[in-house]
Amino acid sequence: MNALEFLAWVRGPGLDLALAVFALGVVWRLIEIYTLGRKPDLAPPRRVPAASGWHTLWRRMLPPPGMFRRSPVSYVGGYVFHLGLAIVVFFFIPHIQLIKALLGLSWPGLPSPVIDAVTVVTLAAMVVVLIDRVRRPVKRYLSTFEDYFVWVLTFLPVLTGYLAVKHLWLPYTTMLALHILSAELLIALLPFTKLFHAFTAWGSRWFNGEINARRGVPV
Amino acid sequence: MSSTALQAHNSTRATRGASLERAVEVLKEVIDAPIASYFSSCVHCGLCAEACLFYTETGEPKYTPIHKLEPLRRVWEREYTLLGRVKKWLGLSKPLTDEELGAWRELVYDSCTMCGRCSLVCPVGNDLVYMIRKLREGMALAGHAPPGVVAATRRTVEIxxxxxxxxxxxxxxxxxxxAETGLKVPIDQAGAEYMLLLSSMEIINFPEYLSAIARIMHVAGKTWTLCSEAFEATNSGIQIGVSDIARVIVARVVNAAERLQVKTVVSPECGHAYFALRWDGPNLMGRPFGFEVKHVLEVLDEFRVQGLIRTEGFEEGRLTFHDPCQIVRRGGVIEPQRHLMQMIARDFVEMDETGKYNWCCGGGGGVSANEEAEGLRLAAFKRKKAQLEACGAQTLVTACANCRIVLEEGLEHYQMALPVVGLTELVAKHLAQDDGRRQDEEG
Amino acid sequence: MNELQERLAWRGISRRGFLKYCTMLASLMALPPAAGQAMAEALARARRPAVIWLPFQECTGCLESITRSHTPTIEGLIFDALSLDYSETLMAAAGHQAEQALKRAVEDNAGRFILVIDGSVPTGLNGAYSCIAGRSNLDLLREVAPKAAVVIAMGSCAAFGGIPAARPNPTGAVAISEIVRDKPLVNIPGCPPIPVVMTGVIAHYLTFGSLPELDRLRRPRAFYGETIHDRCYRRPFYDRGLFAKSFDDEGARQGWCLFELGCKGPVTYNACAHVKWNDHTSFPIESGHGCIGCSEPGFWDAGGFYRPLSAPAGPLKLAAGAVAAGAAVGVAVAIANRARKGAARAAHVTATVADLEKADGGER
Structure with a gap:
């Protein structure tokens, strides 16, 4: 298989397969999780609970008082790499083209030098977050193979994307194919790893917000 | 034997006494959609540890809240996820053992006061204390609740x-x-507006509370009563985490209040008692109540707003308020105590993290009844000590008899001379003796 | 003055012009300026190795590119002047005479001639899809190639199979390199290839007796070392995020990047963007059309000429089914979970304080 064939495979059948596994996993796991049911809360609520649930979705974007000081790396690193990923994934023009081709939606992208800079910052933040995971006793204690595996899974598409754009290490065509392949691995495994928090964190926040809002505590 | 028959067999075998099988069965019962969502969302960021005083004061990573929930996570994964079922089927995951649950006792009971602070900081939104409460159902039925808490629960049920x-x-x-107040304390009076509950701690250690209430109710001109069959507000069933037992305990109060046809049941200065009755109560009973449940602070604040009570004079020196977790963060009574403090204190200061972000005294959730946890509790108290030192208060006010005892013991241990007082007593102490309503009519 | 220079002079190209051309060739191939002089001399030598040009499964576009792209081309003239001992298309002879000429050329120059091939080799039906004088290309190649000094696979068909090898490849077409495995071989892909690349390679061989430096795909690195995208004059628009959205919009008129219109410049290694075509006049992107990646292996099947490089190369066939399958799995798990939970609930025996300790006295 030559480089262009490899590229054509990852752009064609590979993408099809990865998206299929992703769709299958997301639908399955969402149903699996959210059909487990819960008992209705019979205590008369203090506030409108559902509204506060929605509010919690946004409230949890910010560190609660005192928390930033206790774990600055988690917050700075976390913000930078999440926002960085979002910018790189959703505002790099070739990515927008992909989304347009898949969903018919498109929006203006950002110039390449901006994307390049954000990518470097994102990579750096991810390295910092990894170092923090290894060095901070609590994170090291909690970490399993999956935590490191998922880090690699997330890091590779960003790295290969950068190498491809910058023509580093391997010819562009091969690097681009590797980039797409690594991104496909990421999306295919997302529903089955902790990466699924991209979907369930919203549900979790809503539940937490709803449960506590009944008692009159905006969490 | 089919799997259903095996299950039936297991559950029959598990009906008497505590056992691992029973624990797993009850955990299967309580695992719900929020729990599945929470475990699916955790990214092992460890931020919940930073909100837990058992971690912050000891530096021991094992006290990280999400780690305390590992047995529950494993049951969820093995029983309620397809991948977990496949792993179980392939023999890739080990079943929960009794030894493991035993090893987790320290994490689920000794080092957790169910203060719920972790639930407030989790970036993905996990309500960790919600899960601890459910995990305790299984821990207790596996026979792994701490002896002190088991004994307290037995006394509550039996005595x-x-x-x-x-x-x-x-x-x-x-x-x-x-004799002291010259006021009649009504007992078993049907049709009273308020039925008052007490906590054991108040009966034994803080009798001031009852006299304070008697005077306040008198001034406010409200009818109230105690009930000889249901005077105890505390609910060890909630702390040990067994809903069946908590239901028995809460039913006493509910039945008494409905029999006496009171409008409102007043939970005393006790944290978990309020939570047990106000928030867990209807769910334990499986129905809403025919009366309202209020914390005494809420009632006092209503009296204040309605002009039924007024105060005279102020406490000397600087005062601060310790927010009892179950009343504030878990119970939603956040503002009343602050209005009441303003009534009686000229120099009222807040601690650095307060209100719904308060730090626990270290003795909630059954920890104060658990002798094995004493060392941890005193270590955890260092957080409160630091907060008190930073705010420079000379008097510590609170509204939970359990907090009060734990705070007093902690202060004594660290040789801090700081009086701890109940807010209701302070309000009663400064109560203007003239009748509030008459004042209004004159004005 | 030799034959080549005479021909050039006759067409109005001076010796000075010829030298200039050779110097340009040398510089394109990243050779020192002195190499230009050497090349001029080598090309002008009276006795040169013979060149045999075999056309297989091809369209003659490659030959057209070299000889007729514009008039007159120096490449064409050089080509004319080379001792082209056999070329179906160019030679005057036909039929048995032509076959005779080939046989003689091969025998006379055995081990010394340059074998140029355009077109792929069909291998299906034992090669019967393309025959000359009753012999399959496959047979001919197997007979002639071992006697050549060096093989030049001219154009994408010869180099990589090209359009004949595109799916579903009915003739079983393969690249020359699939058949010829033990000869020095250079691929000059492109559909068609750039003429100057051809002369450059031949001049290099004539001058130095060796092929220029090749890459992994056996292409002369000097011409195929960079992508069209890297050398494209529209690259700044890409970097600034300015794209033509259709072939007749304002962006197209402004000459913005054609990436969104499917340009394959980023994955195409060729010299079009700087060497250009038609006497250095223009190249496809400059004329307003995206690069189709014609010099890359498998370009015909690389996901559509007008589909952006980052868009899916084919239709998503599995997605809808996957959603349905996911829903089916999810619902099945949900039903099983509810049954499991219901069973646990049904088997619930109300707990009492007696259940807080193990019946047998427990662990304590």
Whole structure:
């Protein structure tokens, strides 16, 4: 298989397969999780609970008082790499083209030098977050193979994307194919790893917000 | 034997006494969609540890809240996820063992006061304390609840109160209070507006509370009553985490209040008692109540707003308020105590993290009844100590008898001379003796 | 003055012009300026190795590119002047005479001639899809190639199979390199290839007796070392995020990047963007059309000429089914979970304080 064939495979059948596994996993796991049911809360609520649930979705974007000081790396690193990923994934023009081709939606992208800079910052933040995971006793204690595996899974598409754009290490065509392949691995495994928090964190926040809002505590 | 038959067999075998099988079965019952969502969302960021005083004060990573929930996570994964089922089928995941649950006792009971602070900081939104409460269902039925908490629960069920107090002891207190205040303490009075509950701690250690209430109710001109069959507000069933037992305990209060046809049941200065009755109660009973449940602070604040009570004079020196977790963060009573503090204190300061972000005294959730946890509790108290030192208060006010005892013990241990007082007593102490309503009519 | 220079002079190209051309060739191939002089001399030598040009499964576009792209081309003239001992298309002879000429050329120059091939080799039906004088290309190649000094696979078909090898490849077409495995071989892909690349390679061989430096795909690195995208004059628009959205919009008129219109410049290694075509006049992107990647292996099947490089190369066939399958799995798990939970609930025996300790006295 030559480089262009490899590229054509990852752009064609590979993408099809990865998206299929992703769709299958997301639908399955969402149903699996959210059909487990819960008992209705019979205590008369203090506030409108559902509204506060929605509010919690946004409230949890910010560190609660005192928390930033206790774990600055988690917050700075976390913000930078999440926002960085979002910018790189959703505002790099070739990515927008992909989304347009898949969903018919498109929006203006950002110039390449901006994307390049954000990518470097994102990579750096991810390295910092990894170092923090290894060095901070609590994170090291909690970490399993999956935590490191998922880090690699997330890091590779960003790295290969950068190498491809910058023509580093391997010819562009091969690097681009590797980039797409690594991104496909990421999306295919997302529903089955902790990466699924991209979907369930919203549900979790809503539940937490709803449960506590009944008692009159905006969490 | 088919799997259903095997299950039936297992559950029959598991009906008497505590056992691992029973624990797993009950955990299967309580695992729900929020729990599945929470475990699916955790990214092992460890931020919940930063909100837990057992971690912050000891530096031990094992006290990270999400780690305390590992047994629950494993049951969820093995029983309610397809991948977990496949792993189980392939023999890739080990079943939960009794030894493991035993090893987790320290994490689920000794080092957790169910203060719920972790639930407030989790960036993905996990309500960790919600899960601890459910995990305790299984821990207790596996026989891994701490002996002190088991004993308190047994006394509550068998005698009527965790400290083994019976009605005669309360009656003696009442006599004392009536003599002191010259006011009648109504007992079993049907149709009263308020039915008052007490906590054992108040009956034994803080009798001031009852006399304070008697005076406040008198001034406010409200009808109230104690109930000889349901005077105890605390609910060890909630702390040990067994809903079936908590239901038995809460039913006493609910039945009494409905029989006496009171409008409102007033939860005393006790944290978990309020939570047990106000928030867990209807769910344990499986129905809403025919009466309202309010914390005494809420009632006092209503009296204040309605102009039924006024105060005179202020406390000397600087005062601060310790927010009891179950009343504030878990119960939603956040503002009333602050209005009441303003009534009686000229120099009221807040601690650095307060209100819904308060730090626990270290003795909630059954920890104060658990002798094995004493060392941890005192270590955890360092957080409160630092907060108190930073705010420079000379008097510590709170609204939970359990907090009060734990705070007093902690202060004594660290040789800090700081009086701890109940807010209701302070309000009663400064109560203007003229009738509030008459004041309004004159004005 | 030799034959080549005479021909050039006759067409109005001076010796000075010829030298200039050779110097340009040398510089394109990243050779020192002196190499230009050497090349001029080598090309002008009276006795040169013979060149045999075999056309297989092809369209003659490659030959057209070299000889007729514009008039006159120096490449064409050089080509004319080379001792082209056999070329179906160019030679005057036909039929048996032509076959005779080939046989003689091969025998006379055995081990010394340059074998140029355009077109792929069909291998299906034992090669019967393309025959000359009753012999399959496959047979001919197997007979002639071992006697050549060096093989030049001219154009994408010869180099990589090209359009004949595109799916579903009915003739079983393969690249020359699939058949010829033990000869020095250079691929000059492109559909068609750039003429100057051809002369450059031949001049290099004539001058130095060796092929220029090749890459992994055996292409002369000097011409195929960079992508069209890297050398494209529209690259700044890409970097600034300015794209033509259709072939007749304002962006197209402004000459913005054609990436969104499917340009394959980023994955195409060729010299079009700087060497250009038609006497250095223009190249496809400059004329307003995206690069189709014609010099890359498998370009015909690389996901559509007008589909952006980052868009899916084919239709998503599995997605809808996957959603349905996911829903089916999810619902099945949900039903099983509810049954499991219901069973646990049904088997619930109300707990009492007696259940807080193990019946046998427990662990304590």
């Amino acid at each position: 009527g109160s965790p400290m083994g107090i019976r009605w005669p002891a309360v009656a003696a207190q009442i006599k004392h209070v009536e």
